[in-house]
Amino acid sequence: MTQRRDFIKKSAAGAAGLAIGGIGLNARSYASIIGANDRIHLAIIGIRNQGTVHIHSFCDLKDSRNVVVKTLCDADERLFPPAVEIVTKKTGVQPLVHWDLKRVLEDKEIDAVSVVTPNHWHALATIWACQAGKHVYVEKPASHNVWEGRKMIEAARKYGVRVQVGLNNRSSAHVIEAIKFLHEGGIGEVFMARALCFKARDSYGIAKDSLPPAGFHYDRWLGPAPYRPYNEKRSHYNWHWYWDTGNGDTGNTGPHQLDLARWGMNLNEHPVSIYSAGGLYGLRREECGTRTPGKMVYGGVETYGRDKTSQETPNTQTAAFKYADGRMIEFECRGRYTNHEGSSGQEVGNLFYGSEGWLEISGATWRAFREREREPFAGSKERARGADGDHWANFLDAVRSGRNEDLHCDIHEGFYSSALPLLANISYRVGRSLSFMGDYERFADDPEADTLLTRAYRRPYVVPEEV
Numbered sequence: 095m096t097q098r099r100d101f102i103k104k105s106a107a108g109a110a111g112l113a114i115g116g117i118g119l120n121a122r123s124y125a126s127i128i129g130a131n132d133r134i135h136l137a138i139i140g141i142r143n144q145g146t147v148h149i150h151s152f153c154d155l156k157d158s159r160n161v162v163v164k165t166l167c168d169a170d171e172r173l174f175p176p177a178v179e180i181v182t183k184k185t186g187v188q189p190l191v192h193w194d195l196k197r198v199l200e201d202k203e204i205d206a207v208s209v210v211t212p213n214h215w216h217a218l219a220t221i222w223a224c225q226a227g228k229h230v231y232v233e234k235p236a237s238h239n240v241w242e243g244r245k246m247i248e249a250a251r252k253y254g255v256r257v258q259v260g261l262n263n264r265s266s267a268h269v270i271e272a273i274k275f276l277h278e279g280g281i282g283e284v285f286m287a288r289a290l291c292f293k294a295r296d297s298y299g300i301a302k303d304s305l306p307p308a309g310f311h312y313d314r315w316l317g318p319a320p321y322r323p324y325n326e327k328r329s330h331y332n333w334h335w336y337w338d339t340g341n342g343d344t345g346n347t348g349p350h351q352l353d354l355a356r357w358g359m360n361l362n363e364h365p366v367s368i369y370s371a372g373g374l375y376g377l378r379r380e381e382c383g384t385r386t387p388g389k390m391v392y393g394g395v396e397t398y399g400r401d402k403t404s405q406e407t408p409n410t411q412t413a414a415f416k417y418a419d420g421r422m423i424e425f426e427c428r429g430r431y432t433n434h435e436g437s438s439g440q441e442v443g444n445l446f447y448g449s450e451g452w453l454e455i456s457g458a459t460w461r462a463f464r465e466r467e468r469e470p471f472a473g474s475k476e477r478a479r480g481a482d483g484d485h486w487a488n489f490l491d492a493v494r495s496g497r498n499e500d501l502h503c504d505i506h507e508g509f510y511s512s513a514l515p516l517l518a519n520i521s522y523r524v525g526r527s528l529s530f531m532g533d534y535e536r537f538a539d540d541p542e543a544d545t546l547l548t549r550a551y552r553r554p555y556v557v558p559e560e561v
Contacts, residue, residue: 128205128494137165137198137228139219140210141177143331143393144233148208149177151486153184159490165190167198170330171309193311195219199226206256206493209233214319214339217242218557220257220505224249225561229493231486233260234349235341235512236505238318240535241548242557243509243516249561250498250505258489258501259508261353265483268474269354272453272460276358280462280472281448285421287359289351291343292428292441296389296397297377298335300404301327318555327404331393335405337523342407343427344370344522345515347442353503353511354444354455355423364513364532365415365423370521372411376430378402413518425518437461437470520546 128134138148145168155161163181166174166189174191181189192198198207199222206229209219217237223230230250236259237243250257263269276284303323306312312324319338326332334340341348381402388396409429416422434440436454443456451471453462461473485502492500520543521528529538537543551557 128496131160134159134161134205134490134493135164135203136161136206136208137167137201137204138163138208138210139167139195139198140212140215140233141166141168141173142170145210146177146180148210148231148486149180150184151484152208153181155484155487155490156185159487161490162187163189164204165192165198165201167192167195169193169311169315170307171311172307193314195222195314199223199228204228206230206489212315212333212339213341213345214238214333215317217246218318218555220246221249221557221561224253224255224257227253227255229256229489231258231260231489232505232508234353234508235345235515236508237512237516238339238341239546239548240513240516243512244535245557245561247505247509252561256489256492256496256498256501257505257508258485258492259503259505259512260485261350261503261508261511262483262485263350263354264357264502264507265485265488266458267483268458268460269455270483271474272455273354273358275460275462275472276446276448276453277360280451281446281453281464282450284359284446284448286447287355287423288435288445288447289348289355289423289425290435290440290443290445291347291351291426292432292434293343293347294431295343295409295429296391296399297386297401297403298327298332298395298405299385299388299398299401300381301325316552316555318549318551318557320550320552325404331395335403335407337406340407341515341519342411343409343429344407344411344413344425344518345512348425348427348515348518349512351442351444352423352425352514353508355425355446356511356514357507358444358446358453358455359421359423361417361421361423362510363417364510364530364535365517366418366532367416367527367529368413368517368521369527370411370413370518371525372408372427372522374403374405374408375410376400377409407519408522411518411522413515413521415514415517423514425514437463437468 166177207223209232220230220232303325306324334346377400386399386401391397411427413425440456446453451464459474461470464471488502498504524543
């Protein structure tokens with residue numbers, strides 16, 4: 095198969111040379127175009143938790159999209175056996191494994207990679223992959239900070255590869271229907287959207303620093319983040335709750351809902367002002383005499399009731415974004431016990447407010463209400479099979495077509511939506527309202543806030559100025 099693909103690429107190159115120049119492709123980007131009958135060889139980078147979702151999702155497309163998961167990559171070698179078993183059972187092909195991302199990207203047979211690492215690795219892994227001529231599916235948020243998100247766009251365009259961001263609501267048939275309804279004036283002029291993230295989470299606890307487990311390449315896992323001793327409460331899944339590696343629930347579930355808010359309001363720009371406030375509430379400030387018995391939760395980690403935690407990010411946070419035309423997006427994260435919002439008690443979802451009514455999106459369903467009426471006048475029908483769409487299939491289809499516009503969430507869209515929670519967190523951390531100059535992607539007269547638009551990278555894991 096490799097020889098056949100190489101033959102096709104080489105034989106077509108001479109005849110298509112003028113055409114390539116005409117559409118702005120260089121030799122590397124032309125080499126990344128995959129024929130309809132060629133098998134796509136994929137590597138999945140980061141195979142724990144959400145990485146397992148990617149493994150299942152791409153394996154399920156083996157026949158319909160002619161894709162094979164060739165390689166699994168993770169800094170923790172302990173994760174390989176069960177992941178290899180999934181791929182082998184689902185596809186009949188035993189994948190290669192490697193802990194070193196660089197080695198995976200050197201494999202010329204790999205056409206695309208799926209980046210499911212902790213947030214602090216998203217940008218660098220994507221940029222390295224683009225430089226190696228690989229197409230990229232990268233989980234949300236697209237980047238760990240705003241500056242490196244812009245570099246991801248530059249890399250995707252420079253190397254002519256497709257980069258899809260994992261804001262998978264963009265592929266849901268019912269959500270697409272709801273957005274179309276909004277854009278066509280279904281509830282009049284939409285002046286505000288409200289994004290909800292109500293997830294009650296117990297304490298993730300505290301632990302002493304220790305040596306990394308055998309098989310866990312901790313230095314590689316840290317990557318761009320500052321060096322600090324290994325601590326299990328800062329490692330697998332718990333990394334979400336520390337600024338070096340994660341972005342809290344605002345940057346975890348928030349990107350999905352903020353993306354829908356921005357999309358539904360057709361706001362294709364940055365906000366001009368941001369304000370966010372919150373804190374870590376409802377947990378003990380001091381260690382108690384005995385630890386609450388651990389409870390295993392989503393993410394494969396333990397929680398401990400209301401015990402003291404070393405978590406840095408807030409569990410309760412509100413944010414307001416105002417745009418140049420005066421319209422607004424609100425976001426609220428509630429990490430403790432709470433009532434719900436919307437007509438049927440939404441915990442995670444979106445509410446849109448228009449001049450003639452309001453609309454709610456919850457998962458793959460939506461309902462619209464006229465003025466003060468309590469019964470919906472429009473909405474999605476009974477949830478049909480496949481209503482959620484397939485974001486992974488869309489990525490593979492765009493890889494074959496070679497067209498960025500075929501992606502449901504190209505890196506440009508994913509960046510603008512991911513920037514919203516990142517900007518909210520900056521406002522929260524500096525403790526004040528911020529004015530943002532979108533054209534320059536800088537704050538107005540606020541050098542302290544500007545420093546949080548990027549980070550000091552730990553060598554050699556540096557996102558370059560020139561990608």
